[in-house]
Amino acid sequence: MEEENEKRRVRIGMVGGGAIARAHVVGYRSVPLLHGLDSVEPVFSVVADATEELASQAATKLGFQSHTPNWRTLASSQDVDLVDIVAPTFLHSEVAIDAAEHGKDILCEKPMAASSGDARKMYDAAMRAGVVNAMGFNYRRLPAVLQAKKLIDEGALGKILQFRTSFMEDWGANPEMPFTWRYVSKLAGGGAVADLGSHVIDIARFLIGDLKSVCAAQDTFIRERELVEDPSKSGKVDVDDYTCALVWFESGVPGRIETSWSSVGRKVFLDFEVNGAEGSLYFNFERPNELQFYSARDPKDRQGHRTIIMGPQHPYGASFSFPATGSGAGFQDSLNNEIYEVLNAVVSSSKMKPDFYDGWKVARAVEAIQESSRSQKWVDV
Numbered sequence: 299m300e301e302e303n304e305k306r307r308v309r310i311g312m313v314g315g316g317a318i319a320r321a322h323v324v325g326y327r328s329v330p331l332l333h334g335l336d337s338v339e340p341v342f343s344v345v346a347d348a349t350e351e352l353a354s355q356a357a358t359k360l361g362f363q364s365h366t367p368n369w370r371t372l373a374s375s376q377d378v379d380l381v382d383i384v385a386p387t388f389l390h391s392e393v394a395i396d397a398a399e400h401g402k403d404i405l406c407e408k409p410m411a412a413s414s415g416d417a418r419k420m421y422d423a424a425m426r427a428g429v430v431n432a433m434g435f436n437y438r439r440l441p442a443v444l445q446a447k448k449l450i451d452e453g454a455l456g457k458i459l460q461f462r463t464s465f466m467e468d469w470g471a472n473p474e475m476p477f478t479w480r481y482v483s484k485l486a487g488g489g490a491v492a493d494l495g496s497h498v499i500d501i502a503r504f505l506i507g508d509l510k511s512v513c514a515a516q517d518t519f520i521r522e523r524e525l526v527e528d529p530s531k532s533g534k535v536d537v538d539d540y541t542c543a544l545v546w547f548e549s550g551v552p553g554r555i556e557t558s559w560s561s562v563g564r565k566v567f568l569d570f571e572v573n574g575a576e577g578s579l580y581f582n583f584e585r586p587n588e589l590q591f592y593s594a595r596d597p598k599d600r601q602g603h604r605t606i607i608m609g610p611q612h613p614y615g616a617s618f619s620f621p622a623t624g625s626g627a628g629f630q631d632s633l634n635n636e637i638y639e640v641l642n643a644v645v646s647s648s649k650m651k652p653d654f655y656d657g658w659k660v661a662r663a664v665e666a667i668q669e670s671s672r673s674q675k676w677v678d679v
């Protein structure tokens with residue numbers, strides 16, 4: 299047992315040492331300072347990557363005490379409290395189920411799994427084990443997104459009538475992007491709809507509620523890509539570059555979810571608009587500190603969209619590195635906020651949202667969208 303005043307150590311086992319792993323590590327390092335979580339000490343215990351060389355490089359780069367080319371030793375290690383899954387999507391379910399069976403708390407990156415069936419198995423395993431099961435839908439941790447939720451819940455928009463969201467990037471439009479697991483449905487669970495769409499489906503559920511049914515169109519613009527190991531050969535892409543889905547929410551609200559990684563000129567264009575009977579909200583991640591709010595309750599001679607700039611008076615705003623209004627919250631802040639919630643949940647053995655239930659519901663929505671695109675019919679989620 300630790301002394302009462304001693305810091306609670308949370309020993310992290312990270313599976314994957316790539317791009318998003320670095321942002322997670324920055325999060326663990328920043329949170330005690332930025333969020334005043336000084337009773338918790340994240341410990342960078344062990345990192346796993348695909349080979350001994352990659353794992354060793356990851357340990358050096360990210361500052362882990364040890365490394366392994368075999369994630370199974372990590373998931374069962376006595377030196378790990380929290381398994382952080384930042385590996386390619388096709389590994390998420392196997393790692394998470396093994397970690398849950400060893401009683402480890404888990405943070406899993408999106409999309410949760412390569413199929414909703416696998417996501418459901420992860421959820422069941424976490425429920426059986428009673429471990430923390432956090433999903434990495436970080437965009438809902440942005441102050442402006444949480445402020446939007448607050449305004450909707452307070453009734454500032456009146457009855458919600460309609461919802462639109464997009465997540466557009468453009469790296470997929472480059473035909474020279476080589477063939478990787480991201481272009482294989484059974485490994486990635488889908489293309490843009492799983493990779494980017496899972497974030498905005500989460501935001502849709504967070505703000506408006508569960509999806510009831512979907513009617514979607516999907517297309518693949520580049521159907522073959524060169525293999526990394528042999529550019530004279532190519533792999534067949536069987537995932538979407540573009541998806542657009544009309545949706546009905548359980549609440550009776552209609553809407554649209556659109557996503558693409560081939561929208562030339564768009565970088566991280568994640569936006570949403572909520573229209574109610576008495577007001578509207580608009581958010582765009584290109585201006586992450588701003589929330590546009592229009593109230594039909596304002597006097598007629600001054601109605602118009604106002605820009606609310608995020609600051610310490612907004613959710614998580616006091617944890618900006620410089621806590622002044624407009625001083626900025628971006629991608630890393632959303633992850634810091636997520637990791638703050640995860641560490642809190644681990645040390646207090648409490649539940650946190652979004653969790654594996656949410657991840658599974660999002661995975662099911664992705665699958666319903668794909669089914670609808672194939673059948674050209676409305677599909678229940």
Ligand SMILES: NC(=O)c1ccc[n+]([C@@H]2O[C@H](COP(=O)([O-])OP(=O)(O)OC[C@H]3O[C@@H](n4cnc5c(N)ncnc54)[C@H](O)[C@@H]3O)[C@@H](O)[C@H]2O)c1
Binds near residue numbers: 384
């Ligand atoms: N929340 C976000 O906005 C966000 C952003 C980027 C990626 N992601 C998600 O994070 C996951 C990883 O994406 P990334 O961009 O970091 O990919 P990446 O390719 O940069 O990194 C993946 C890492 O996993 C390693 N890996 C491969 N096989 C492994 C194995 N058997 N055991 C351990 N490690 C293995 C790779 O070598 C690599 O280091 C994906 O599921 C992706 O969807 C989320």
